[in-house]
Amino acid sequence: MIDITHRQFSDRLETAFHAWQPKAHHVVQTLQEGTHAYLDYTGWWDYPRTQGFALAADIRAAVNRVPVYYDTVIVVGIGGSYLGTRAVVDAQNALYPEHRTHRPSPYKPVLYAGHNWSTAELLEVLDVIREKNPVVNVISKSGATSETAAAFQWIRQAMETRFGPEETKSRIWVTTDATKGPLKEQATHFGYPCFSVPDDIGGRFSVLTAVGLLPLCLAGYDIEALLRGAHDMFTEIKQRPTAVADYAAYRRAAWATDLRMEVMAYADPRFRTFIEWWKQLFGESEGKADKGLFPVGVQYPTDLHSVGQYLQEGCPSFIETFFRIEADGTQILKVPAFPATQHANLQRLCGRTFAELNDIAWRATYEAHSNRGISCLELALPRFDMTGLGAAFAFFETACAVSAILLDVHPFNQPGVEDYKQRMLAKL
Ligand code: PA5
Numbered sequence: 001m002i003d004i005t006h007r008q009f010s011d012r013l014e015t016a017f018h019a020w021q022p023k024a025h026h027v028v029q030t031l032q033e034g035t036h037a038y039l040d041y042t043g044w045w046d047y048p049r050t051q052g053f054a055l056a057a058d059i060r061a062a063v064n065r066v067p068v069y070y071d072t073v074i075v076v077g078i079g080g081s082y083l084g085t086r087a088v089v090d091a092q093n094a095l096y097p098e099h100r101t102h103r104p105s106p107y108k109p110v111l112y113a114g115h116n117w118s119t120a121e122l123l124e125v126l127d128v129i130r131e132k133n134p135v136v137n138v139i140s141k142s143g144a145t146s147e148t149a150a151a152f153q154w155i156r157q158a159m160e161t162r163f164g165p166e167e168t169k170s171r172i173w174v175t176t177d178a179t180k181g182p183l184k185e186q187a188t189h190f191g192y193p194c195f196s197v198p199d200d201i202g203g204r205f206s207v208l209t210a211v212g213l214l215p216l217c218l219a220g221y222d223i224e225a226l227l228r229g230a231h232d233m234f235t236e237i238k239q240r241p242t243a244v245a246d247y248a249a250y251r252r253a254a255w256a257t258d259l260r261m262e263v264m265a266y267a268d269p270r271f272r273t274f275i276e277w278w279k280q281l282f283g284e285s286e287g288k289a290d291k292g293l294f295p296v297g298v299q300y301p302t303d304l305h306s307v308g309q310y311l312q313e314g315c316p317s318f319i320e321t322f323f324r325i326e327a328d329g330t331q332i333l334k335v336p337a338f339p340a341t342q343h344a345n346l347q348r349l350c351g352r353t354f355a356e357l358n359d360i361a362w363r364a365t366y367e368a369h370s371n372r373g374i375s376c377l378e379l380a381l382p383r384f385d386m387t388g389l390g391a392a393f394a395f396f397e398t399a400c401a402v403s404a405i406l407l408d409v410h411p412f413n414q415p416g417v418e419d420y421k422q423r424m425l426a427k428l
Pocket of ligand 1: 078284
């Protein structure tokens with residue numbers, strides 16, 4: 001379902017790739033067999049089959065029983081507790097849904113809070129609480145993350161002011177640890193409905209659990225399709241692990257040949273937040289012990305007119321992955337004729353479809369970068385819908401675990417994040 005459609009490596013990387021390829025296949029096998037060293041952290045592997053579909057049925061039933069009218073969803077969370085949801089929303093919704101009066105979006109608007117200290121963003125969310133009819137889903141596995149906890153207290157107060165304490169109980173949903181933590185304590189105290197984050201699934205691997213499924217279901221997204229796509233991908237990896245293992249081996253070979261970044265290129269602007277999710281997944285999983293490729297996202301052709309110069313002629317310390325998304329079902333638009341000019345380059349565009357031009361620009365960029373000696377690989381995702389996204393989540397989660405294990409770092413912890421937290425607490 002996700003395939004490597006092109007690859008062109010430098011001789012050095014090609015040699016290293018062949019050395020790491022069998023090891024990558026072996027690690028995928030240990031994930032399947034449950035014989036790796038991280039068993040306590042791999043609940044995400046095959047999760048749709050083991051728990052996801054049953055959970056989705058529970059979530060849908062709960063959402064169908066929401067006893068109040070609501071028109072907006074506010075997601076309060078940070079890192080792995082919100083990025084997956086936002087990736088799906090931004091990929092599936094219109095880019096400018098508020099301007100689509102003739103064809104309204106089938107989804108409820110989703111707002112975000114608790115992922116920064118921005119007064120401006122919180123004030124906008126508070127306006128929505130005053131003027132619309134929101135439900136809130138606060139998501140924090142630890143329940144103690146400062147950004148999320150502080151924003152949630154504001155939001156909880158604003159909800160109580162607007163709706164009163166009793167109705168607020170139907171409008172605030174909590175996703176946290178099943179038994180412990182400050183958020184669990186608050187949920188129990190106030191009587192908010194609760195879903196839990198499994199012990200053996202870390203934040204950045206949790207989009208297919210209640211962490212992603214509940215807010216997406218509240219906002220009207222087809223969570224069953226998301227799970228089906230992920231399930232099909234896990235099944236595919238079990239039967240045909242080549243793409244996932246090769247992608248992990250290519251990353252490991254890049255590190256072994258002194259490259260230090262992975263540039264992930266994509267063309268559709270709706271995929272921007274998915275790439276943010278990918279950045280967090282790989283950055284937080286691999287960036288340890290002075291190791292790991294720094295994950296960078298670029299949107300083409302937009303970024304060819306900003307960092308394109310660097311990629312073509314700057315320090316060649318990166319590999320470049322072209323993440324291509326096929327058939328997004330959009331209409332065929334052609335470039336019309338240019339009146340009043342005979343400019344030769346512009347005349348060449350006439351009559352071409354935007355999709356065709358996008359494709360040509362993509363190929364030209366791949367060629368330009370691989371010809372300068374950058375090792376490039378193209379991954380193709382055949383469907384730009386909920387099943388495609390589910391497949392992409394499963395693919396990258398698996399590849400990330402394999403890649404980190406090959407790098408000999410713990411894929412599922414993030415000790416480095418604690419340092420800034422402790423220093424911040426000391427300053428309070
Ligand atoms: O991947 C992770 O574990 C982190 O990015 C967490 O998701 C993030 O720090 C938020 O943590 P919590 O859900 O405990 O608030």
